[in-house]
Amino acid sequence: MATADLIMYSDFISIYNSIHMKHQILKYIILGFIATSAVSCNDYLNILPKGQKMPVTYADFEPLLRDEYTVHHTRTTQSTILLNDRFVSSANLNYYRLWDANYFWRENSDRIELNNADEDTYYQSYASISTCNLIIANGDKMTESSEQQRKELVATAKVIRALNYYILANYYAATYDAATSASLKSVPLILSADVGAPHTQVSIEELYQFMISEIANSLPDLPTTGLTVLHPGQGAAHALLARIYLQMGNYPLALQQAEKALSINDKLFNWLNYHEQNKSRIESPLDYTLKETPVDHSYVENYYFRHGNDASSYRTTEYALRVDRASGFEDGDAKFLSRWKLRTVGPDTYYTSTMTGYHNLQGLTTVEVYLIKAEALARSGKVDEALTALNAVRKTRILADKYADLQTSDAAQAIKWIQRTKQNELIFSIMPFADIRRLNKEDTYKRTFNKTEVGANYQLSPTSHLWIMPIPQGALDNPGNGNIEQNVSK
Known part of the structure; x- marks a missing residue:
């Protein structure tokens, strides 16, 4: 040929x-x-x-x-859908029987x-x-x-x-x-x-073991950052290893890999500034105008970009949130306030998306690595250092008049706070599901919905x-x- x-x-x-x-x-x-x-x-x-x-x-x-x-x-x-992280209309539940089975835990x-x-x-x-x-x-x-x-x-x-x-x-x-x-x-x-x-x-x-070996063997041939955001570099590889080790309960190696990833990129997007710049639209209760999402290919927190809920070939909004799920965000969370707004349409009340574009929902980001680092530190008894990592994230998310450093000497409480932030930050990705399954093995953290x-x-x-x-x-x-x-x- x-x-x-x-x-x-x-x-x-x-x-x-x-x-x-x-x-x-x-x-x-x-x-x-x-x-x-x-x-x-x-x-x-x-x-x-x-x-x-x-x-x-x-x-x-x-x-x-x-x-x-x-x-x-x-x-x-x-x-x-199983986590009830998104609002699903009764019409969709009636049409998609699998959705109904998972949504209602049948x-x-x-x-x-x-x-x-x-x-x-x-x-x-x-x-x-x-x-x-x-x-x-x-x-x-x-x-x-x-x-x-x-x-x-x-x-x-x-x-x-x-x-x-x-x-x-x-x-x-x-x-x-x-x-x-x-x-x-x-x-x-x-x-x-x-x-x-x-x-x-x-x-x-x-x-x-295959995943770990695959990534470790790749690291020497990877550039520090990838050719594009679609090409994972060393930062993404270390972030993925940190994720895998955390899932396995190997907290020392999860911490080691998280720190290596953050040494390459430790930037966090300032959602307080974003909220201030878009305050009038965000605080107007009836303004549902869609704004271009900053969580796109150029987002400063990206190690690697991967699409999530819908096809990548066109721009889309994010899923709507259930009202009870929205209550799980911290008071004054500027990232939450910038992304969703309460709306009632007919018999349904939910938080509708106010952003459109291309969303990095399934990729690797610095915020996840900060929170992996925080949990790994808490697991090793370094609670103060764990809260320093957690609060570093929260300072870029929680409005100044609502913000206060989280403080405790209790590792279990610290991990619950870390998980609250992580579940919110990585909503609609695989990670909330993976983390809850992991934590369900431990009496201290297992949860009945x-x-x-x-x-x-x-x-x-x-x-x-x-x-x-x-x-x-x-x-x-x-x-x-x-x-x-x-x-x-x-």
Whole structure:
């Protein structure tokens, strides 16, 4: 096959988007067709525009990591709904039965069956992984590039791949527990872009060790900051390691990695200044004019940008908040006040989004790292230092007339304060769900959710099976060259 003609990435995307999400995982590794010798030239021409061939040069491969919809986009819709972090209308609850099951904590619902209507988190993550696999597999074959460029691109892809696996592990499998993680299944570990390559559904322990090794091995080849905000550099890698170690309960290493990340970028956005500059609009109760979000690609807190709730190809508002969820923000939280406003439409009252644009909901940011550092310090008994890190964040969020340093000598109380800020700062990402699952293992922090809706009481216990999302039935029925077991009963 000649290599003079080049496949354009837009052609791949159109091919990718034409495949139905319910088919087997490995159909989402269609990008692998362009790099594997297992497919003949005639097979290539069956799926690609005639006259176009496979990528060869660094300049061909590098743009693959710039596609925001395929590589840098993950919804975690059901975890957000389970937490009741967003307002969902009765019309949507009536239409989306899986949403209803999670929103009302219906333990008897068969979410495995209902999940056929909502498989995006699974397949979107593996689509991103497939692109990373393609680049990693071809790292030493790219032409017209320096060795440093090739190594850097491969290292970047490895960090993104690890982040995808973190999301998958904390959505579709039990939370990490040293006592059980070697025996419990996680998700399929796919390392090849070849559509026919075998894969294994590894244990939770194996997947976590893979992520750690993947990132650690990438660090020497990463620049301090990435080529773009879509290319994680060393700061993002250290931030992701800090997140992983915190999830594992390894607080010394979480602290070490957090400090390394903050040594690269420790900037915090000043929401007090933003609130002051937009005060008249923010405080006008009937002004619902949408303002461009500052939490975009250029946000000073970014290590790595990743889209969340909606497609990355267009600007969007954030989810609306339930009134009871909005009450969980601190009084005088300028970031909250700048993003949502109370509104009543017909029978529904909620906090509607007042910002539009591209939101870094699933990426890596300095504020998360500050709060990882704070918890790691509190866990080691350094409560004063933990509160210094927490208050550093709060000083850029809480209006001056409402602000006071939080002070305590009680590590448990400090961690609860840290978690309050973290749940609010990272709302709509995977992290509130991951953190609550982690903390539900500890009597001091485990939490039972309660609510009353239309005269009925609902409860979500810390031991409920609802804390694990079911792997899509389509993946179980069409596992490709491997076997997949469901991780939850229903």
